[in-house]
Amino acid sequence: MSEPLPIEVTILGCGTSTGVPVLGCTCAVCTSDDPRNKRTRVSCLVEVSGKRILIDTPPDLRGQALREGFKTVDAILFTHAHADHVHGIDDTRLFNYNNGYREIPAFASPETAENLLARFGYAFGLSSYPGSPKLHMTGVQESFTVGGVKIEPVPVPHGPAGTVYGFRIGDFAYITDCNDVPAEAIEKLRGLEALVLDCLRQEPHPTHLHLERSVELARLIGARRTVFTHISHDLGYADGPKLLPEGMEFAYDGLRIEIE
Secondary structure (H helix, E strand, C coil), X not given: CCCCCCEEEEEEXXXXXXXXXXXXXXXXXXXCCCHHHCECECEEEEEECCEEEEECCCCCHHHHHHHHCCXXXXXXXXXXXXXXXXXXXXXXXXHHHHCCCCCEEEEECHHHXXXXXXXXXXXXXXXXXXXXXXXXXXXXCCCEEECCEEEEEEEEXXXXXXXXXXXXXXXXXXXXXXXXXXXXXXXXXXXCCEEEEECCECCCCCCCCEHHHHHHHXXXXXXXXXXXXXXXXXXXXXXXXXXXXXXEEECCCCCEEEEC
């Protein structure tokens, strides 16, 4: 059995598609002075074995990279093709500028790969566009490696919106934008040190997990630490200790999770 990999995870963004504050909203969370309630669109950076792996390219990617101070990535994983997860794809060209114009490998489900190639072909070398990103897409269905690091896709349902990929890397897993985690996926997630899991709001939603179900699934998965993401303005960061069991917490932008 291989030794566990030391992993450092940075939550780049933990907000839902509107971001938080929501434009024009005057609720308690949107007007809060707590910086942990300022949530950009959801994404994550995983640093493992000297590699920097980005999960999704949201519209807020440039600001997230500036805030966290990283200039390059070694690979990009796409969970699915919704706008709040991919519309920052143009900002990946700065990573190309900073890595000597080397192509960056990208991975997604075959369906997501086809969608992104159709919409952003210029970013994947399918058309000529000066200054465009240089990415190389690979559609994957089974586990794959990035610089020797094994990554396992974990398909989960996004309700009527289709299927989304979560990803397991060592003893860490990232599962966003789902309304369930089926038994087959739970089996792939056994033995985690840390899990990042979807949790939109308190009330049920057709395409996302809500608080009660997120907690229930987190208990079934059994990670030592669970951090909830893709959070709307329905949940304030300070409410976490009152609403969540021990070992579970709400994410905030810039949160770091270290797995030794």
